[in-house]
Amino acid sequence: MSLVKEALQQLRKKPATKKYPKEKASPAKGFRGIPVWDMDKCLLCVLCQNACPPAAIKLVGKGREAEISFSMDRCMFCAECAEACPKGAITMSEKFELAGTDRGEMVFIFKKKPIAQEQK
Amino acid sequence: MIVYDLFFLLVFPGILFLLCLAFFTEWVDRKFFARIQNRYGPLYTGPSGILQPLADFVKLLSKEDIVPRAADRALFTLVPIFYVTLPLTALFIMPIMGETGLIAFEGDLIFLLFVFGLMTIIIFLAGWSSMSRFSIIGGVRSALQMLSFEIPLGIVLIGPAIAAKSLSISGIVQWQSANAAWGLWLQPIGFVVLLTCLLAELELIPFDIPEADTEIVAGWRTEFSGRKLAMFRLGRDLEVVLCAALAASLFLGGAQPLWLIPPAVVFLVKTIAVVLLFSFIRSLFARFRIDQVIAGMWKYVLPIAIVQIVLIELGVGV
Amino acid sequence: MGYASTIKVPFGPQHPALKEPEHFLFEVDGDTVVNVTLRIGYVHRGLEKGFELETYNHGLYLAERVCGICNIAHTVSYTQVVEELMGVQIPPRARYIRTIVAELERLQSHSLWVGIVAHEAGFDTLFMYVWRDREAIMNLFEELTGGRVLHAINTLGGVRRDITPEWETKLRKGMDSFEERTKDYLRIVNSERTFLKRTSGVGLLSPQDAVKLCAVGPTLRASGVKEDVRADDPYIAYDEIPFNVVTSESGDALARTVVRVEEMMESIGMIRYALDHMPSGTIKVRPPKIAPPGEVLSRAEAPRGELIHFGRSNGSAKPERYKIRSPTLANIPALCKTLIGVHVADIPIILAGIDPCFSCMDRMAIVDRRTGEKREIEK
DSSP states (O other): OTTHHHHHHHTTSSSOOOTTSSSSOOOTOOOOEEEEEEETOOOOOOOHHHOOTTEEEEEEEEEGOOOOEEEEETTOOOOOOHHHHHOOOOOSSSSOOOOOSGGGGEEEEOOOHHHHHHHH | HHHHHHHHHHSSHHHHHHHHHHHHHHHHHHHHHHTTTOOOSSSSGGGTTTTTTHHHHHHHTTOOOOOOOOOOHHHHHHHHHHHHHHHHHTTSSOOOSSOOOSOOOOOOOHHHHHHHHHHHHHHHHHHHHHTOOOHHHHHHHHHHHHHHHHHHHHHHHHHHHHHHHHHSSHHHHHHHHHHTTTTHHHHHHHHHHHHHHHHHHOOOTTTTTGOOOHHHHHHHHGGGHHHHHHHHHHHHHHHHHHHHHHHHHHHHHOOOOOOTTHHHHHHHHHHHHHHHHHHHHHHOOOOOOOOHHHHHHIIHHHHHHHHHHHHTTTTTOO | OOOOOOEEEEEEEOOOOOOOOOOOEEEETEEEEEEEEEEEEEOOOHHHHHHHOOOOHHHHHHTTTSSSSHHHHHHHHHHHHHHHHHHHOHHHHHHHHHHEEEEHHHHHHHHHHHHHHHHTTOOOHHHHHHHHHHHHHHHHHHHSOSSSSOOOOOOEESSSSSOOOHHHHHHHHHHHOOOOOOHHHHHHHHHOOHHHHHTTTTOOOHHHHHHHHOOOOHHHHHTTOOOOOOHSSTTTTTSSSOOOOOOOOOSHHHHHHHHHHHHHHHHHHHHHHHTTTTTOOOOOOOOOSSSEEEEEEEEEETTTEEEEEEEEOOOSSSSSSEEEEEEHHHHHHHHHHHTTTTTTGHHHHHHTTTOOOOHHHOOOEEOOOOOOOOOEEOO
16 A cells, blocks of 8 residues: 555646657757758768768769768667768757658768859 | 337446446546556547547457467357356346336345356356466466455345345345445445455456466457457456446445436446546555465455454444 | 376567567466476577677677667677777776766666566556656756667767766756655565565575576675675776665565665765766777787676676777677576476566566577587577
8 A cells, every 4th residue: 555645646747648749759959860961061071981880871973973872771870970070060960750661761862062053 | 118118228227328338437447547657548539538448449349350279169259248248237237227226126136146256257268268378377367266255245245235134236225325324334344345355356456367467468368359359348347337336336325316416427426436446446556466365365355254244243334 | 198287388489578589488287387498599689790790989889789778888898898908098087977877777777677577566556657757867868878778978988978067967956856766666665565475585596596506686686695796896987986785685576676776776876976076087088990919808787787798809900709798698597496486476577587688698509409419609
C-alpha cells in the first residue's frame, strides 16, 4: 500500500505524455539532427567525406561543378562532418522526423550556385 | 406484453445495454488506470477515447483466426462462446431497472456461484484445449487460483443472505432499502473479503497470475486470435460488470431509487464506483506468485471470512 | 509408453520477458525449474571484425554502437585503449567531463532497470513513474551532447563539447529533484509488501558461487563481494572523486534492486563533487593518426559490471585485433546457476536481475561434428 498517497496525487496532475503529433516536443539547442550544407561557404575540399564514418557523404564530379551527394539513410548524426569542415559550412539542423518510404528520397544533392547568379 | 419482454431482454436492461455497459466500464477502467500512472489512456477514437474498446473489438473481429494444429478443435471453438454467454446470462439476475432483477428467484445467489465456478472451468478448458505449453500452465494456474478463492467467496456472499433471510439478490437489495442500511457498514469485513475474492476471480493484479504476460506470454489466452480473442475480451468486460454489479447490489444497496433519481442511474453510479475501486487496487500492487496466493487465501482470507459469519450469527450486522 | 514428468518451456528468442533475443529452454516439473539450457548468439553482428576494417577515428563510432544503453562505457574504454596505444594524455577537464557523463549514464541505466524489474513483477505503476522521472536525465543529455541515447561526446583525445554554466545549473537542479525521487523509490522498494514477496529470497547467489562463476557488477556486489573497477583500478577521474562501493549481504533479487538504487544515490553525489571540483582548461588534444605497435587492455565499470576492451596495433592506421568482453557475458553462468530450483513465476525476475544486455554480449561457438573440437568465434 505504499503507493496510495502518490497514486491519489497523480490523479490531480496533468499527464506526463505529450499528445504527439498534435503537440510536439522541440529539441534542445545543439541537438544533432540532419546536417545541412551552406554551399556559399563550402570549399569542396573533401574533408567532410573523409571524416564521415559510415561514408554517407560523397563528392561527385570535378572542379566547381562538383556536387555533394549526402545519403540520409546512411547518416549516423554524429556531427563529425560539422567538426571537420574548415569553413563551418555544415550545421546540424534540428530536424529529426525524417522517415520516408522511398529510398530515392533519401539522397540529397548540394550544389554551388552558378557564377552568374553569385555576382548579382 | 411479449413486445415488452423482448425489449427488456434484448435492449434494456438486456443484451444491448449490457454490451454497451461492458465497453463503457472498460473505457473507465483504462482511463483511470492511465491517469494514476500519469498518462492519458485512450485519447483519439471518439471524444476522449470512449470508442476505443469498441474499436479494439471490431479490429479483433477482422483479424485472422488461427487454430493450432494440436488443439482440440471442437473445444477450442466452443470455449469463447461460453465465455461470453455465461456472464451475460448471469447478469439477468442482477437488479438493474428496479429492485427486482429481470429474472429473480429464491436461490439465484447460488446460481451465481455456480456460474462463477463454470467460468473458471471454461478458462481451464481454454488453456487445456490450446495444447500449448504456456496455455496449459495458465489454465492450471487458473484452476489452482479458483481452489483458493472460491470458499471465502461463497462464505462472504452468504453473509448478506443470512441478514436478509433471502437467497435472492433481489431480496437482498430489497432488504437493504427496507432497512435504509447498506451492507457496507453492516458487514465491512465481508466487503473487504468480497473485493479480494472478486479480484482473484477477475484475474486482476495482484491476482493476474493465470495470464501473467511477462512469464507465460498470455497464459490461457495465448493461442486465441481473431474472433475468438474478441469474444474473450468481451467476456472479460462482461465479467467485470457482473462482479461490480454483484458488489454494488449486495453491499452498496444496488438499484434503489434515491429521491427523484431513477434506480437504473443509481445502479450505474454504484457499479462504476466499484469498477473504479478495482482499478485503483489494480494499480497499487505487484503480482503475486501462485503458491503465495493459495497460502495467503487459506491462511488469512478464509479465517477472516469465517469471522464475519460468526459475527453475523452473534447478531452484529443484521 | 510413459510420459515425461517434466515439460520444456521455451523462453525466447521472442518472449515478453526478454528485451533482447536469447534462447532459454527450461525443464519444469510442476512449478519448479529443474534444468536450464542456454543458447546465445542471436544478435551476433561481427563487430570485432568490423573494428579491424576501420580507422581509429571511425572505430570510435562502432564502439559506441556496441550497446545503446551503456555506450558511454564502451567509448570511454575504447578511447582509453587507443589513447594509451598512441601515448596521448587527455586534459584534466576532459577527464572530469567524461566522469560526469559516465555517472549520468549509470543513473539512466539503473533507473531503466528499476522500471524493468517492476514490470517483470507485474508492478506497472512503479514502471511508469520511474520512466517518467528518467526523462529528466535524457533531456539533460540532449542539451549537453545533442543526442538522447547515443551521445558521441567522447573523442580520441578528450571530449567534444564543453559544459556551459547554464547546463551546470540545470544539472544541479535536475540532480536535486532526481535525488528526491530516488529516495522515494528506495522507500517503495523496501516497503511495498507485494514487491518484497516477489523478490526477497528469490534467486539466491552465494558469495563463493559468485566469485567462482565470475559474476561482475551489481550482481556480484549484491552477494556481498566488494569489487568495483572504479575503486580497484581507477580510470578517468575516479581516483580523485570519493565514493562508497555499495554491497548487500542477501544475494537475492531484492538485494540486487537495493544495490542498484543505492548506487544511483552514490552517482548523484559523485556528479555533484565533480561539478564542484571541475578543473579549467582545454577539453581535447589532437591525437596522431597512427598508433605505434603495442597491446592495451582497458577496464571500465559499465552499469552492468566490468567491461574489458583489448586492442592490438601493428603500426598502421587500423587496429590489428580488437576484442570486447562485456559484463553480461560474465554474468550468464551465474544466471544459469541461480535459475535452478525456482518457481516458473520467478524466472523473469531473476533474468532481469543481472540486467541483461544481450546485444553487448553475443559470441558464437562452432562445433566441428567430425572431430568434436570446439572453436569459438568472438563477437
